[in-house]
Amino acid sequence: MSGLLTPGSHRAARLADDRAVLTALLRVETAWARVLAQAGAVPPEQAEAVERTAAVLKVDLNALAAATEAAGNPVVPLLAVLREACGDAAPAVHRGLTSQDVMDSALMLIGRASVARVRADLVTAGDDLAARARLHRDDVTVARTLSQWAVPTTFGLRCAQWLTGIGEAVTRLDTLVYPVQYGGAGGTRALGTEITSRADQSALAETFAALLGLSPAGIGWHTRRAAVTGIGDALTRVTDALGVVANGTVLLGRPEIGEVREGRAPGRGGSSTMPHKQNPVLGILIRSAALQAPALAHQLHAAAAGAVDERPDGSWHAEWPVFTRLCELTAVAASQAADLVPGLVVDVDRMRERAHAAGGDLLSERGPGSAEPGSYLGEASLLVDAAVTAWQAVRDRRR
Structure with a gap:
């Protein structure tokens, strides 16, 4: 975030910028995997794997932003990255x-x-x-x-x-x-x-x-x-x-x-x-x-x-x-x-x-x-x- 035309934007760094959006999206997906596990819809170990993966997931924001155009929103390309990283636990991602x-x-x-x-x-x-x-x-x-x-x-x-x-x-x-x-x-x-x-x-x-x-x-x-x-x-x-x-x-x-x-x-x-x-x-x-x-x-x-x-x-x-x-x-x-x-x-x-x-x-x-x-x-x-x-x-x- 450069903020050349938004003086003071550094005061809100990581609050509502792209990195904050990415973090929030991953939090939601992680929470939902835990919900599914508690409901018995997915194995608990899969939900745990999703949570571990999301916590360390490396995402290229520029690439994600470019891929967003094809789907119209950033969730779809992010899911592709997350599912690939989750491997066998991918069925617990975003289900429902x-x-x-x-x-x-x-x-x-x-x-x-x-x-x-x-x-x-x-x-x-x-x-x-x-x-x-x-x-x-x-x-x-x-x-x-x-x-x-x-x-x-x-x-x-x-x-x-x-x-x-x-x-x-x-x-x-x-x-x-x-x-x-x-x-x-x-x-x-x-x-x-x-x-x-x-x-x-x-x-x-x-x-x-x-x-x-x-x-x-x-x-x-x-x-x-x-x-x-x-x-x-x-x-x-x-x-x-x-x-x-x-x-x-x-x-x-x-x-x-x-x-x-x-x-x-x-x-x-x-x-x-x-x-x-x-x-x-x-x-x-x-x-x-x-x-x-x-x-x-x-x-x-x-x-x-x-x-x-x-x-x-x-x-x-x-x-x-x-x-x-x-x-x-x-x-x-x-x-x-x-x-x-x-x-x-x-x-x-x-x-x-x-x-x-x-x-x-x-x-x-x-x-x-x-x-x-x-x-x-x-x-x-x-x-x-x-x-x-x-x-x-x-x-x-x-x-």
């Missing part, structure tokens, strides 16, 4: 599954891992914002509405707003479900004559899900793509929230404002021609992610709406690069936010000076003779406390 079962389950593994990474970085950023909100709860600054100065507020309350957005995004992530995919070639779960009862098939699906750490699915979701679009929507909610933080820090860091600036780090933010510049690179890249993510989520919904028959022709295929890109994009943005927020440098003196200098305008709604800006902050401090308390409940929900 379809390529979409494997691909969809693998994408759920990637989605779950990506969300876990994103959540951890959001907690880092959120914890810092919570501390800043309390630290600056009484530090007066200018509220801006429709790009103009409005009334006095506090920087603590602004941080609380950013924090609440992150908390709402984390809450959405925590509601996600990652279902296993098991429908067979036509959604009928037609495994074969060895196992025919509906109860046995349901038990297989539950075992399959448990081995992968995914949720059972009562019926295959080959053409019902809510699991995919749900993850996409939740990740986009994350970039929405982070975009607001990044927009605020980049704007407030303009030299003519200078109230907040991105922290310095060796080699970051320099200009190719102007040595005096210190560009807010992390904020800029997070803003870029926030601008890209909605279009990716839209593409997932367009693909979901285009599903036909028992297995889609093209709309399913359109999901893969979009889904993995959205996972990577959001993971990178969250990692950048986890660096950006703790490194912010806040100039409370400049905020206070600007608020006092503009006091007459900021307090004009109060009429002539208004007092200091700090006297007109209402419940700002209480709102900060409420936001921080709410955040603490969100961050600790999954402990």
Whole structure:
């Protein structure tokens, strides 16, 4: 993965790239072989051989990618490689599954891992914002509405707003479900004559899900793509929230404002021609992610709406690069936010000076003779406390 046109992609290495997809596909095939062995459909030693082989299988990703075109998906050529490597255990590979079962389950593994990474970085950023909100709860600054100065507020309350957005995004992530995919070639779960009862098939699906750490699915979701679009929507909610933080820090860091600036780090933010510049690179890249993510989520919904028959022709295929890109994009943005927020440098003196200098305008709604800006902050401090308390409940929900 080079990432020349996706700055920061190294932060998500092996999370949603081709190597991650390959690893997830092999995990699914291995788990299914174990399911078959537990059900008595294949000898246990064959399932064990599949697991051992998959763990050490060497796959040329370039060759696999080239072979993918002939089948339309990477599962078919991967199975050829895996079966050849398994030798006598090859009958235990993929029996009763379809390529979409494997691909969809693998994408759920990637989605779950990506969300876990994103959540951890959001907690880092959120914890810092919570501390800043309390630290600056009484530090007066200018509220801006429709790009103009409005009334006095506090920087603590602004941080609380950013924090609440992150908390709402984390809450959405925590509601996600990652279902296993098991429908067979036509959604009928037609495994074969060895196992025919509906109860046995349901038990297989539950075992399959448990081995992968995914949720059972009562019926295959080959053409019902809510699991995919749900993850996409939740990740986009994350970039929405982070975009607001990044927009605020980049704007407030303009030299003519200078109230907040991105922290310095060796080699970051320099200009190719102007040595005096210190560009807010992390904020800029997070803003870029926030601008890209909605279009990716839209593409997932367009693909979901285009599903036909028992297995889609093209709309399913359109999901893969979009889904993995959205996972990577959001993971990178969250990692950048986890660096950006703790490194912010806040100039409370400049905020206070600007608020006092503009006091007459900021307090004009109060009429002539208004007092200091700090006297007109209402419940700002209480709102900060409420936001921080709410955040603490969100961050600790999954402990």
